[in-house]
Amino acid sequence: MGAYLLGVVLFALGIAVTIALHEAGHMLTARAFGMRVRRYFIGFGPTVFSFRRGHTTYGLAALPIGGFCDIAGMTAQDPVTAEEAPHAMVNKPWWQRVIVLSGGVITNVLIGIIIIYGIAVSSGLPNPDVDTTPTVGEVSCVADQLDAQTLATCTGSGPAGQAGVTVGDRVLALDGEELADFGQLRDKVLTMPGEDVVLTIERGSEVLDITVPVGSVTRLDAEGRPYTAGAVGLTNAPLENTIINYGPVEAVGATLSFTGTLLEGTVQGLMAFPSKIPGVVASIFGAERDMEGPMSVVGASRVGGELVERSLWEMFWLMLASLNFFLALFNIVPLPPLDGGHIAVVLWEKVRDFFRRLRGLAPAGPANYEKLLPLTYAMAAALLTVGLMVIVADVVNPVRLFG
Template sequence: MAAYLLGVFLFALGIAVTIALHEAGHMFTARAFGMRVRRYFIGFGPTVWSVRRGHTQYGIAALPFGGFCDIAGMTAQDPVTHDEAPHAMVNKPWWQRVIVLSGGVAMNLIVGFLILYGVAVTSGIPNPYADTTPTVGQVACVSDQVDAETLADCTGTGPAGEAGIEVGDRILAIDGEELSDFYALRDAVLERPGDTLTLTVERDGATSEVDVTVASVTRLNAQGQEIQAGAIGVTNAPIVDAVKQFGPVEAVGATATFTGQLLDATVEGLLSFPAKIPGVVASIFGAERDVEGPMSVVGASRVGGELVERSLWDMFWMMLASLNFFLALFNLVPLPPLDGGHIAVVLYEKVRDFFRRLRGLGPGGPANYEKLMPVTYAMAAVLLTVGMIVIVADVVNPVRLFG
């Protein structure tokens, strides 16, 4: 229990540091361009502690669910004093404003990369260069699913074995479509019960095409309901060097490649995020919680506790790196009050002024943020509502990696 609580505390601390560094990215870039930073706070709500250094008030607020960096004149509607006017953000060149608004995103990307680099040189990361081509590790019969962990007894070699698939075969494609890994093979088969698939198989350096008729079997979905799914009776052989420790120099390229893979997965996760909210709501009322669904600070910290309890420090740090990547890309969504929304406004001003010049007109001036307030309030309300839903789910039905 002590190790679990330590992990919860450390991951919560890691989240706080992640937020602090995000806001520091805005602050450092703002100061680099001579902008005035009024306040740098971690958290929202009533001030717990603060101190003033120069023109900036640093502080911690009561609600640790975010933070902010208050830069003078972020918009034309933000009043500035006579002393602040030369340092107001709105009076700086557009490209400087974009860099400052992107400073938090850049900081999270750097932090995530550095965390992964540390893991790569100390214990090892999933090897981005590993050959993940589906390789047959076992050929077996197929049967219906009895419960979450049990399949019914069966005999024979299964559809793949009957078609001539052997252990060690590399399955390169299905119906001419290349396969990146075994999961792609599995998903394609699951969706086509009863169909005949043409597999491109490599054996001893030679390739051939094998027709396999997919068996229709009963499987249980996340809600425990029976569904019909496809199966051909193959399992994947272990991937050689699936996790690899790298030297200090080679780890730079490996970490960069792995970071790219994680960013791609994060984008896919963001795109699927809205569709997963109903499942989170259902979990509050007893439905099974999706381990790949969204988690709040509470849920992520609990998972961090589970990892530390089992001494899985490499997974702990990689999850913290993934959090940094999520925060970076989420903030790029072009809607206020997110950083991406502010960047979109600056770019809109630049494009608008370009077309005004073509018409022989002068710059149109800063955008009126008051017109964006309905969108800002609506977005803030959605984020708050979703955040509360996920927090409640993480309390009453948390994600558990280890049962």
């Protein structure tokens, strides 16, 4: 329990540091271009403590679920004093505004890259070319499930063993469909109790087709309810060469390559995000929680605790890197109040003024953000609602990596 709580606290602290550095990215780039930073706060709501240094008030608020960097004149509707006007963001060149608005996103990406590089040189990164073809590590009988941890006693070699499958066989396909990994084989067999399947086996230099009658066994779902499932009595052999260790120089290329893979997965996750929300709501009322669904700070910290409890520090740091990539890509979604929404407005101003020049007109000046207030409020309300639902789900039905 002590290790679990340590992991929860450390991951929550990692999230807080991530938020702090995201906002610092905005603050430092703003100052680099001579913009006035009024406030730099971690959290929202009532102020816990604050102090002032120069023109900036630094503080911690009661709800550490975000943060903000208040830059004078972020929009034309933001009042500025005569003394602030030369330092107002809205009066700076468009490209400087875009860089400042992107500062947090860039910081999150850099944090993720640094974490991955540290993993690469300390404990190694997953091998992208590992052979995941299902390889038989054990042939056994099949038995009913008695509870979450126990199977009934059984004897014999099981359906696959009786059909002629042996340890060391590589299972290339099931009923002619190629298999990417053992999980795919298991999931397909699970839905075929009482049927015959043809396993395409590679044994040395031979490729064989072996017909295996799928056994029918009792399994328990997440709520402990029994159902009939298929089983053939095969266990996967441990994968080999799954981790590659890198030296300081080699790790640079490996880090960039692995970062690209994680960013690609993050984009796919963001695209699937809206479709995952109904499942989160259903999980609040007892439905099975999707392991790949969204998690809040609460849920991510609990998972961090599970990883530390089992000394899986590499996975702990990889999850924190993934979180930084998610925050980066989520923030560039071109909708207010996200950073991407503000960037979209600045770019729209630039495109609009380009076409005005073609027509011999003067630039129209900064956009009127008051017209965007309904969309901003709607997006803020939607994000708050979704965030609260995910937090509730993480409390009443959290994601558990290890059962």
